[in-house]
Amino acid sequence: MDRLPRWADLTLVPLVSLLFAAIISALVLLAIGQSPTEALKVMVDGALGSPYGWGYTLYYATSFIFTGLAVTVAFHAGLFNIGGEGQAQLGGLGVALVCLSLPWPHWTVALLAATCGAALFGAAWAAIPAYLQAKRGSHIVITTIMFNYIAAALLVFVLVDVLRPTGQMDPASARFPVGAQLPALNDIPGFNLIFQRPVPANVTLLIALAMAVVVWALLWRTRLGYQIRAFGKSEAAAKYAGINPVRITIIAMLISGGLAGMMSINNVMGEAERLLQNSSEGAGFIGIAVALMGRNHPFGVVLAALLFGFLYQGGAELGLWTSIPIEMRIVVQGLVILFTGALDMMVRMLLERVFGLFRSAKAVRAG
């Protein structure tokens, strides 16, 4: 069987996978008696048709860049971190504790501290599964799933019994002080020319983009990144080259958990301005789809995060303006993971066959 050229492997495989997911989504819509073209129109209008729509698309994309990068770093070390959701929720707790601890004088100081808090809490939540994988051989996938549930229970306890102000009914923390409120894109000079109405997308977007560059540099331009990738490719070879598997497993998971935790500065500090129950709203899981779709490359992750941002904002618009339930976006998310992650081989085999046909046709003409 012929191998695919590199450009086809990088672009065609994800695009064809996406096409398959889109076709099946359209079939699902037809099956429940809805019009796919109408749905697409509502999604495009709502998510891309106005600066207000972009504001939401970019807001979601910001969270997904963080969680996508988190999954990516772990993937490169050969680890499948499904715990992004729990790590993000703990990150939210970190953000809330930092924001509520002091009357912050200026948002820049608060942002710096909250970012550290988010990353620290997220990393801490990834540390135990990492240690158990590295030292005691328990499977990281199962432990991180368990830690998602434990995180959810912990957050319920903290919000109901610890952080909830007296007299308040709903399980949420107090509102953050004014000094800890982040400027939205419509508050930032330059951006406010585009975004004239208040939008949820905020300054965190810039941090997310910076993190994508940092992760790229880390993975491909540092010794640690090389060790992570070598370990992910072949544990035996990495060990032979003197790479300590325990150390790499733990470091990769700490970075991964830290990145997942950092998404909380976007939603908790930038948007809700207090800690709510289930603050991450599944963004941790979308990171899996984003990383797969982005082929585990930070720049691919940014593109895939934008795509999923569109999908999420568009899906919300569907729920608002049509009788298509908002859950449609979970279906699309599942299909994207299925085709880009699990049926990868099928897409590849299909493309290889197509390329093989082209090549033999060329050979016939040449001969």
Place this chain on the structure above:
Amino acid sequence: MDYATLLQVLDTTVRLATPLLLACLAGLYSERAGIFDIGLEGKMLSAAMSAGAVAALTGSAWAGLLAGIGASMLFALLHGIAAITFRGNQLISGVALNFLASGLTVLIAQALFRQGGRTPPLTGEARFNPVTLPGAEALREVPLIGPLYFEVISGHSVLVYIAFLIVPLTWWVLFRTRFGLRLRAVGENPAAVDTAGVSVIGLRFAAVAITGVLCGLAGAYMATALQAGFGREMTAGRGYIALAALIFAKWRPVAAMWACLLFGFFQALALRPDVVQAVVQVKVPVPLLDALPYILTVLVLAGFVGKAIPPRAGGQPYVKER
């Protein structure tokens, strides 16, 4: 805690342990054959929706059960195609199918009934109603054993008894039949099975299909016996707790039953914080009780409560030598 309260808690334990047990046994077949399946949750959910919908439409719980098994089998088949035929990543396939089920169930239920993604409440023959075992009424007055038999053992739906009967059946199939031997072998060393001239792919598909049937039973039980109809995300992570129980039980059927009963007991306790408080004399936060099965599983995985060694070829696609 008095005896009557204890019996109440145990009765709830049995009811809550049943879907866990069915899903856990489902996972057991799959993982023993070397196919990881974190999609138990999705299969249960799709089965619950189909069972709830068909039972509501036909008025027959048995028709619902068949529909539930059908839906679950469809997801199992998809997992098989991704994991066995195309040698895809089994974990990712499971995650994908869970999302697919989570979204599709609401979409379909909403398209069919327009009740906010629920199926209509079931009554009468559309539900599996409690069965009173022979002699339960007569023995009720016997001290200690009588109430235990009447409250805890008798009075469940027929699916509960089926679930507990599948435990010895699974033990017998796995450890006393040729099929079971081959199934276990294909999870440990598929090359050896292939050398013996037995189809690895066929065996693995058979195992995945059994997983589908059992998850179908679990989901149908949720929608037509434990509760009266399907609601969104009604399985609430039970597929993952079942997975936890499977590891806790070290992939053995009888131990799986005890593990599921234990986790069911925790779920029953989480419903009765007043009882817990009366027993331990300290206020225990309900979230802690909710989290107990997961914490326990982590402890088991960490090797503090005996070492859990999974089937050796688990998660690896089999490539035939040429």
